[in-house]
Amino acid sequence: MSVNDLFDKSDNIELNDSVDIEDESTDQVAVAPKREMESPEFQALVQELSSTMGVEGITYAPNEVIVKLNPSIASTNQINALQTSLDAKVKESTQTMGIQLWEIQGMSVAEAIALYGDDPAIEYIEPNYIGSINTTTPNDPEYNRLWGLNNTGQTGGTPDADIDAPEAWDIETGNNVVVGVIDTGVDYNHPDLNDNMWTNPGEIAGNGIDDDNNGYVDDVYGWDFANDDNDPFDDNSHGTHVAGTIAAEGNNGIGVTGVSWSADIMALKFLGSSGSGSYFDAIQAIEYATMMGADLTNNSWRGYSFSQGLRDAIAMAGNAGQLFVAASGNENNNNDTRPAYPASYNLDNIISVASTDDDDRRSGFSNFGSTSVDLGAPGSSVYSTIPGGGYGFKSGTSMATPHVAGVASLVWSDDPTLTAQQVKDRILATVDPISDLQGITVSGGRLNAYSALTGSTPPPVVPVIFDDFDPDVDNSQWSNITK
Incomplete structure (x- = not known):
């Protein structure tokens, strides 16, 4: 008009x-x-x-x-x-x-x-x-520790060996895309996470009633499948660290920032305090995330035995339009010849992630695979949230994976009409090529958030497999349950 x-x-x-x-x-x-x-x-x-x-x-x-x-x-x-x-x-x-x-x-x-x-x-x-060169640099005081988001050489590494997060934030800082963290739980009271926790809109907290009739009573933040209760609090630290990389609240003047400043974290605990858990509990966690409408899940864990039930749960999530971002593993293993699950299931909705360091080299512990591991992301000496309101460093493909999950949430925030396959294809097609990943990953490159947001949706990438785990977590129980 x-x-x-x-x-x-x-x-x-x-x-x-x-x-x-x-x-x-x-x-x-x-x-x-x-x-x-x-x-x-x-x-x-x-x-x-x-x-x-x-x-x-x-x-x-x-x-x-x-x-x-x-x-x-x-x-x-x-x-x-x-x-x-x-x-x-x-x-x-x-x-x-x-x-x-x-x-x-x-x-x-x-x-x-x-x-x-x-x-x-x-x-x-x-x-x-009003224009500004600083609007997308968060005021979080520990931001400079996050070399994976913005590498200026502050750790002695190579400048720009990072995912170009500030450039991506010029375009999108995130919104309420729901990311299920299937892990050891999440400290939902952490001051850098509490405002970005998913809460069940159909549940009334503490009334002892399954208000939304989903089979879980008072599942406010998610569910603890390891202990079969409604309190998915992190008693290990691994899940809280993962959650902070995905979506620690950005620009709030506290601690660090996640790749997304405001994604919603759904806490799905299936790994106990020792860092281990059963496949069946993982299946239930994936089912819950699908049932409750998570857009994607982060899976920083692995086992080495095939499970049809676990594959079926991930396939069901894919049929519902959900991405499944998984760590490739930390044993310097070739996943093409020795698959690591769940990352190595040949399902279209899985993104399998290797780890890179601050010099754009593959982390020495990281698994790889020319047909089974999709891309690399920062995973060595990553600083993030830990339970009790604190912060700390961890290394592993477990730390690389949430960088990818965070970027996927940014891409969906910027264009909610994209399908899971389109988000995956765009992420893989817009990596920064690095020599250390050439020939040993599908894409041959490291995650780039800015390019993922600005690149056009590419032709479909041939379906691949995916994988991961973290050296900080005891995997002994995986061996017990998979033999």
């Missing part, structure tokens, strides 16, 4: 008494009467403009417009009339371009543009937008 279209609907356009006009019609400035500004049509146009302009005072300066008059049409009286109607004064002018900055008091910026955007005396009128 144009302003002219709006005014043409009125048979009697009045002129504001405070505006001077010339005798000739070519010099007249039509100033909308108050009743036109209050009309539903005008307000709808203002609302439309406001939604595209952003937030006044944040994305553009309040009470200011940039104006360029049409010198072949605008007369002195017309200019005076415009400034009077806007209660405007010229704050600054360019030297040679004829562009002025007007301070307005008579109406909002959106109203001014709606009224005079089509006026022939004005070449253009627009907000005075």
Whole structure:
């Protein structure tokens, strides 16, 4: 809807008494009467403009417009009339371009543009937008420790051997994409995680009733399948560390930031305090994430025995449109010849992740596989959240995997219409090629968040397999349950 279209609907356009006009019609400035500004049509146009302009005072300066008059049409009286109607004064002018900055008091910026955007005396009128080079650098005090997000050489590594997170945050910092963390639980009280915890909208906490009839009573943050209770609190530290890399709250002035500043973490505990758990508990956790609508899950764990039940659960998640991001393992193993599960199941919805260090080399412990491991991501000496409100370093493909899960959540935040396959394909097609992963991973490269957001959706990638685990976790029980 144009302003002219709006005014043409009125048979009697009045002129504001405070505006001077010339005798000739070519010099007249039509100033909308108050009743036109209050009309539903005008307000709808203002609302439309406001939604595209952003937030006044944040994305553009309040009470200011940039104006360029049409010198072949605008007369002195017309200019005076415009400034009077806007209660405007010229704050600054360019030297040679004829562009002025007007301070307005008579109406909002959106109203001014709606009224005079089509006026022939004005070449253009627009907000005075605010630009900054720092808007996407979070104020979290430990951010500089996160070399995997932004490597400046702060750890002695190679600058830019990172996922280009600040560049990605120029485009998208995340929203409420639900990421299930299938792990040792999550410290849902951690000050850097508590605001980004998923909560079950269908459950009333503490009433002892299965309000949403999903088979789980008081499952507020998720479920503890290891102990069969509704408290998925982390008694190991592994899951909380993983969750922080995915979605520690960004720009909150506390600790660190996740790849996504505001994804929702669903806590699904199946690994006990020792870091081990059963396949059946994992199957239940995957089923829960699928049933409760998680967009993707992070799986920083592995075993070396095939389970049809586990494969079926992951396939069911894929049929529901869910990504399954899995760690490849930490035994310097070739997963092509000795599969590590769940990463090595040949399912389209799995992304299998290797670990890289701050020099863009494959971490010495990381598993690999030219057909079974998809890509690398930072996994050596990663700093993140740990239970009790603290922070610490861990290494492993378990730490690389949440970087990929975080980027997947950013891509979905930016374009919710993408399918799981499209998100996966885009991530794999936009890696930074690195020599250490050439020939031993499907993509031959390391994760790049910025490229994943800006790259077009590529042709489908041939389905591959996936894998992972972490040296910080005792895997002895896996051996017991898989023999």
